[in-house]
Amino acid sequence: MGVEYVSRVPPPPLDTLIDDLHFLEGVPPYTRLTLPPAPSTLLIVNLGAPFRVRAGTDIASAEYADGCVVTMPTRAWEFGLISYKKDSP
Structure with missing residues (x-):
């Protein structure tokens, strides 16, 4: 699917x-998505697993569990889904 x-x-x-x-x-x-600059404010509300946001060429990324606001990004940014492996029984 x-x-x-x-x-x-x-x-x-x-x-x-x-x-x-x-x-x-x-x-x-996919696990990562690169999004272009946008002339608008984005509110990301997360209803699933935590995600990471990395701006432009920054090496470090920020992890969010619930959501975040991205205000008028002036450079591309990377949105990444974090998947955790469940412990096997």
């Missing part, structure tokens, strides 16, 4: 504050 990219307009009263909601549904076939 692949990943479906879903886009929705939020219902009132959120529609006055939020232009669009985007989310991935399913299991992603």
Whole structure:
């Protein structure tokens, strides 16, 4: 099964504050995604495993469990999913 990219307009009263909601549904076939600069603020709400964000050519990345806000990125940034292996019984 692949990943479906879903886009929705939020219902009132959120529609006055939020232009669009985007989310991935399913299991992603990748662990990292490079996103280009964007002229908007992004609020990332995480409902799954922790993720990492690395900006531009920075070596270090920041790990987030719940979410984060990315305000008008001026350079590409890398969004990475972290998968933890479960202990075997």
